[in-house]
Amino acid sequence: MLYRDFGKTGLKTSLLGFGGFHLLEIPTSEAEYLLDTYLDAGGNYVETAASYGDGESELKVGRVMAAHRKQCILATKTGSRDSSGCMASLEQSLKNLKTDYIDLLIMHAVGTKEDLDKILSPNGALEAALKAKQQGKIGHIGISMHGQPDVLISALQQYPFDAVMTTINYYDRFNFPEIENELLPLASQKETAVILMKPIADGLLWRSAPAAFRYAISRPVSVVVTGINTREMLEEDLNYVRHFQPMSLEEEEALFKNAPELGNYVCRQCDKCMPCEAGIPIPEIFKYEGYYDRQMRDGTVRDAAEFALRDRLRFWFGNTDMAMAKYESLTIKADQCTQCGKCSSKCPYGIDIPRKLEIADYKLAGKKIY
Known part of the structure; x- marks a missing residue:
């Protein structure tokens, strides 16, 4: 030992x-x-x-x-x-x-x-x-x-x-x-x-x-x-x-690049997507999404057991109110994305950043539908 x-x-x-x-x-x-x-x-x-x-x-x-x-x-x-x-x-x-x-x-x-x-x-x-x-x-x-x-x-x-x-x-x-x-x-x-x-x-x-x-x-x-x-x-x-x-x-x-649980959705906070021409603080928003639900609800269809596990764990730490308050304080939010796609081309982890920004905004702004 x-x-x-x-x-x-x-x-x-x-x-x-x-x-x-x-x-x-x-x-x-x-x-x-x-x-x-x-x-x-x-x-x-x-x-x-x-x-x-x-x-x-x-x-x-x-x-x-x-x-x-x-x-x-x-x-x-x-x-x-x-x-x-x-x-x-x-x-x-x-x-x-x-x-x-x-x-x-x-x-x-x-x-x-x-x-x-x-x-x-x-x-x-x-x-x-x-x-x-x-x-x-x-x-x-x-x-x-x-x-x-x-x-x-x-x-x-x-x-x-x-x-x-x-x-x-x-x-x-x-x-x-x-x-x-x-x-x-x-x-x-x-x-x-x-x-x-x-x-x-x-x-x-x-x-x-x-x-x-x-x-x-x-x-x-x-x-x-x-x-x-x-x-x-x-x-x-x-x-x-x-x-x-x-x-x-x-x-x-x-490990960070290839871990299946991280995949092509979880932001690795490397900042290589920056700067954003629209001024969106992309890594900061994804960090708040991590606070919100650990980036677990990602729009991917999974089998019932995997979905149930992730759904049980996503709000495990109870940080949603804090995450939403931090997002609300931002001057430029995710919904101001122009869909230019330049950020995605720079991401070494293959993340579709405009899509992820839409999902993050849906969560953090408390929107009723995605």
């Missing part, structure tokens, strides 16, 4: 982390087997949340803690924003996990500035976490969110969190480019541990799992956390780490 420094905490985490959400899908006996096998293989980072099945995931993790607690870096999450709620959530989590301390408490899914302000305010959740830290009930404090990372960037600028948890995969790299371009450098500067979640984009990249995991493990992160609910999946994930070779820049570019 490979290990990396967990920021400035002094901990070292196994590169593969075990996420607890999908333990909800399997019986306790199988959950125990998977966790025991992962820990016996050298894995040492187990993460769950109070909200996963209203404590069910924590209870299943707690079943293996008696035998493995000292070798395990144990993390859970609280969705409470105030001090009393956070402390109550923590006490219940400790009971569920059958331990008197956790190594990391994560402020869960902090998606708005209002949530962050509540957490950081007097009588906020951070106050309770700091008190619990003084009492020896938690070792470190982290924060997480999904999708567009403005709140996480603001959080690290306001408080020295020990860890930040964020979505990183080769698909969402182009929907939320600020994660790799801004958040990761800021975390590195502040020596904050980065917990990578969703390496296969909530399941979208399941056909390309080897490439997706290799890309994820090649990022400058402390641990790659993935949900595991079968023995075959656990063995595959362990092998990705055992046989890991860093991805070169040339290999990354080949």
Whole structure:
């Protein structure tokens, strides 16, 4: 097993982390087997949340803690924003996990500035976490969110969190480019541990799992956390780490060009289509489309299972209002395209840019029909 420094905490985490959400899908006996096998293989980072099945995931993790607690870096999450709620959530989590301390408490899914302000305010959740830290009930404090990372960037600028948890995969790299371009450098500067979640984009990249995991493990992160609910999946994930070779820049570019999930629709934010003679900020509009629905509704007819998966995932992160507000603030919008087609001839990924602008405008302007 490979290990990396967990920021400035002094901990070292196994590169593969075990996420607890999908333990909800399997019986306790199988959950125990998977966790025991992962820990016996050298894995040492187990993460769950109070909200996963209203404590069910924590209870299943707690079943293996008696035998493995000292070798395990144990993390859970609280969705409470105030001090009393956070402390109550923590006490219940400790009971569920059958331990008197956790190594990391994560402020869960902090998606708005209002949530962050509540957490950081007097009588906020951070106050309770700091008190619990003084009492020896938690070792470190982290924060997480999904999708567009403005709140996480603001959080690290306001408080020295020990860890930040964020979505990183080769698909969402182009929907939320600020994660790799801004958040990761800021975390590195502040020596904050980065917990990578969703390496296969909530399941979208399941056909390309080897490439997706290799890309994820090649990022400058402390641990790659993935949900595991079968023995075959656990063995595959362990092998990705055992046989890991860093991805070169040339290999990354080949992946970006050829990945079937990106195809000839998802904008790679290379800016080679610019400048636009009509003054349309093409990459900016496509970035907002990424915020809106991860560029998943693309006008392509797919089989029922693929359509259902993408339709389930497209609004997964709830950034639609923000995306539409940003689009509304633009002086020149997509509907001012002259259909000259010069941008498409410059796109190295074969995107029909005028068509994509029409689709983006339909989404972001809230139009009733495309």
